[in-house]
Amino acid sequence: MSLFLALFATGIGAGILGALLGLGGGIFLVPALTLLFQLPIRVAVGTSLMGVIATSAAVGAVESPGRGADIGLALRLEMSTAAGAITGGLLAGWISPRSLYLIFALVVFLTGAYELSKGYKAHAQKGDSRSSEVLFAADYVPSHWVLGLSLAFLAGMVSGLLGVGGGFIKVPVMDAVMGVPLGVAAATSNFMVGITAAASFFVYYNRGDIYPFLVLPTSLGVLLGAMLGFSLIPHLRAAWLRLVLVGLMFLMGIHMILQGLGYSGR
Known part of the structure; x- marks a missing residue:
């Protein structure tokens, strides 16, 4: 029971942390499971994937399903994204655990840098006249499909x-590469994330990494x-958070x- x-x-x-940053909880959950519970990273990743699916369900619970999302775009991108997720799940079984730790660290640092850049852009655009109608504009045609x-496969x-x-x-990718309005891109990504995680979850399950x-x-x-976390967002100051x-x-x-270099802290 204590476990x-x-x-x-x-x-x-x-x-909570994932919701406050608009990320899936996995970016925090995998390190926590390996640090606090000493779980092998493949087991931590498999466990986290179900958490990502749960986060997707939470988004659906607090927002109208598909609100702002381009469902047609999501379904077309998801064919590539799901194939990438299955590929990633298979690769996780072949790559050494130490390499997985180092790859995860790289992704964490890149994500952190991206989040800081988002905060800088939000500050620079404060007072911008663009409204939510621009963020969710309907008069766009996705481009650069290849x-x-x-x-999307990489994601x-x-x-x-x-x-x-x-x-x-x-x-x-949807915003800067394909020309999709930012609000639509975010909503479409939220719609896709649970499907993507489910595709690779079954790879981990079949390999015996799911408990x-x-x-x-x-x-x-x-x-x-x-x-x-979603309920707290309106009450917190975004900049310092x-x-x-x-x-x-x-x-x-x-x-x-440190885990990847063999310093487990045990």
Whole structure:
């Protein structure tokens, strides 16, 4: 029971942090599971994937299903993203655990840098006359499909390899590469993330990296934490919150580097 509660609490924390940054809880959950519970990274990633699915469910619970999302775009991109997720799940079985730790650390640092750049752009554009109608504009035609589908495959592969949502890749790809309005891109990514995670989850399940006694409390915690996090967002100041959470991400990245170099802290 104590393990159940500890995993449940860890899931709540990861879900809250992920929701506050607009990321899947996996970016926080995988390092927490390896650090606090000494789980092998493949088991932590498999457990995290179910947490990503739970986060997607939480998004659906607090927002109207598909609100703002381009469903047609999502379904076309998801064919490539799901293929990438399955590929990433298979690669995770071949890559050494130490290499997985180092790859995860790299992704954490890149995600942290992306989040800081988002905060800088938001500050620079404060007072901009653009409204939500621009963010969710309907008069757009997605372009550069070959590059977009290729990068969607990469996003799926990162998700399947590391147990994260991959939205930090999908959103910029849709916005900057394919010409999709930012609000639509974010909503479309949220719609896709659970499907992407489910595709690779079954790879981990078939390989024996999924343990129900770990997945159940963690996923329930992430689901609750994500819903709590979404409810907290309107009451918190985004600028300092982003800095604190990105700082925490960098600390977790350092932990993953140490794990990859063989310094487990045991």
